[in-house]
Ligand SMILES: Nc1ncnc2c1ncn2[C@@H]1O[C@H](COP(=O)(O)OP(=O)(O)O)[C@@H](O)[C@H]1O
Ligand SMILES: Cc1ncc(COP(=O)(O)O)c(C=O)c1O
């Protein structure tokens with residue numbers, strides 16, 4: 293029997309609604325991965341409500357929890373680490389030492405970094421030191437990096453002028469260390485208004501994918517976290533990077549269709565669960581080069 297992969301997921305938890313681990317853990321489990329959730333913050337709700345209650349986890353708790361897993365002899369079973377929303381830069385550094393600790397026991401373990409950054413255009417609230425940490429330190433250790441367009445712009449220090457420019461910006465990130473970069477959301481001058489586009493750049497080639505853009509009165513939150521989580525889960529289950537990319541686009545689209553049908557602001561993950569596991573739609577990734 294094929295072994296079920298294990299994934300340590302280090303990101304936010306919200307009591308109400310879906311963002312961070314609260315958007316990603318259930319879908320990753322639903323597609324067949326054992327998830328070890330380690331919550332960087334516990335907030336009442338995501339920050340785009342403009343107000344929330346709750347606390348940031350003390351950074352020293354991260355190595356303590358990782359050592360706790362080592363002490364029961366299970367750390368070597370960790371196949372991947374995912375990091376997302378961080379409450380402080382110190383937490384980020386604690387995660388990187390956890391990644392190093394896990395890779396020392398299991399050199400095949402993967403690290404996926406979703407560089408969740410604050411941005412005035414987006415409304416997601418993240419301390420500035422966290423954005424700096426992601427730009428300067430985290431990307432270098434990541435095997436897989438999953439920025440959205442605003443985060444890609446921050447890495448490049450500029451906005452793109454075209455699709456090929458986005459490709460060049462994503463390819464430049466490979467030189468910092470990652471084996472693959474998934475741009476979860478493209479925005480560039482001349483982009484067709486009715487499409488939602490993504491990019492996958494690997495050492496072996498690059499692929500572009502387009503799916504329909506759905507209209508929402510308020511953009512749902514947690515879509516990026518769902519995207520990164522499902523992508524990593526499918527890679528761990530044995531998909532190629534391109535197959536995982538196509539699966540993720542389809543499964544996330546299914547969630548958005550259900551969310552739109554329910555006129556819900558929060559993602560309808562429970563209602564969409566069967567279609568997360570078995571999407572009915574399919575979007576093809578097409579090769580693209582400079
Ligand atoms: N097909 C779609 N139609 C409309 N909006 C979408 C679609 N897919 C994603 N979105 C929205 O686009 C925004 C960008 O998402 P993305 O860049 O993937 O990650 P993040 O959630 O990190 O910003 C999100 O607000 C998401 O809700
Ligand atoms: C607590 C928390 N976690 C994660 C996120 C990231 O969500 P997204 O997937 O939209 O980047 C947000 C965004 O506001 C948030 O408030």
Ligand SMILES: [Mg+2]
Pocket residue numbers: 408440516517
């Ligand atoms: Mg995000």
